[in-house]
Amino acid sequence: MEPLLGPEENRTQSLPLIPTGKGSTEERKRFYQNVSISQGEGGFEINLDHRKLKTPQAKLFTVPSEALAIAVATEWDSQKDTIKFYTMHLTTLCNTALDNPTQRSKMQLIRAAVKFLETDTVCYRVEEPPALAELQKNEWDPIVAWAEERYNVAIGSSTSILGPNIPASTKDTFVSHLASYNMWALQGIEYIITQLKSLILSMGVIDRHITVEKAVLLSRLEEEYQIQRWGNVEWAHDYDLCELRARAAAGTLFVHLCSESTTVKHKLLQD
Structure with a gap:
């Protein structure tokens, strides 16, 4: 598998996230070792090998509570050799809340x-x-x-x-x-x-x-x-x-x- 980020991109500390919409059957080889959370200006962030996760619309993946961040991080940490995005329901819900793809009030x-x-x-x-x-x-x-x-x-x-x-x-x-x-x-x-x-x-x-x-x-x-x-x-x-x-x-x-x-x-x- 080709590296997700090149050497120059690695310095940006960001990681695009494959869409995990309802009904998705996406799978991908696990490309990270460690999962952690950190607190930023907008809330709590998810880090995969110190690179920050992003939503399908390229927004910084930021959640409002530490408890939710830990729960999402646990989803990522529990993935084995293959990342099965369709099993990551909390991640999907966060993506929906952050991107609001239907733009509803x-x-x-x-x-x-x-x-x-x-x-x-x-x-x-x-x-x-x-x-x-x-x-x-x-x-x-x-x-x-x-x-x-x-x-x-x-x-x-x-x-x-x-x-x-x-x-x-x-x-x-x-x-x-x-x-x-x-x-x-x-x-x-x-x-x-x-x-x-x-x-x-x-x-x-x-x-x-x-x-x-x-x-x-x-x-x-x-x-x-x-x-x-x-x-x-x-x-x-x-x-x-x-x-x-x-x-x-x-x-x-x-x-x-x-x-x-x-x-x-x-x-x-x-x-």
């Missing part, structure tokens, strides 16, 4: 998240078969009831293909609640929602009401029912389940690390 992010209520997985119910309808009632009703009590809203559910009729006041309440998060955290919230196809499950995870494993199971309830009834393709089910858990867990960790003001005072990575 905070309110646009919030409204996109709240719009998921109209098609929320746990609000769509079936009437047939009765066993699946009963399973949905038993498993989804409690999380909907929790959300209604937690946020003092009305949500409900529906067997209509049009979905439930979500009151405008409910949407306004969620808009106000999400406005309390910063732009970085909102990117993470939207990421979780797109994985679980549910704002309600996502808020349950973020609020620590349910675990990531539970949220993933609830989001895949109908699929799990069909698998138990008809069986599944060998390995495919377990792989998809693990991938979804990894993405949802990364998004949840990202939100928490972007929302907390405390910093990690101990060094996690050792040279």
Whole structure:
């Protein structure tokens, strides 16, 4: 593999980062030995052999908290001989927050998240078969009831293909609640929602009401029912389940690390 930086470029202490967008299957031979973090003017930076990481849009890869920087550095440090960019969910989320490729404002992010209520997985119910309808009632009703009590809203559910009729006041309440998060955290919230196809499950995870494993199971309830009834393709089910858990867990960790003001005072990575 050709050197990523020549002798002259090495002095600039910067390192272009290969894009790690959603669905990326990029891999590359590992070209660094040590991973570390440092504090700069704009926040905490990631260093690969003392060269600073950059985003796909060539911005300096800088994150707002030491804890998040350590988590991202751990992703890079855990790569073996081959860098599998598609496994680096925290790095991808940071790239999205820094580059904002869709150029959306905070309110646009919030409204996109709240719009998921109209098609929320746990609000769509079936009437047939009765066993699946009963399973949905038993498993989804409690999380909907929790959300209604937690946020003092009305949500409900529906067997209509049009979905439930979500009151405008409910949407306004969620808009106000999400406005309390910063732009970085909102990117993470939207990421979780797109994985679980549910704002309600996502808020349950973020609020620590349910675990990531539970949220993933609830989001895949109908699929799990069909698998138990008809069986599944060998390995495919377990792989998809693990991938979804990894993405949802990364998004949840990202939100928490972007929302907390405390910093990690101990060094996690050792040279």
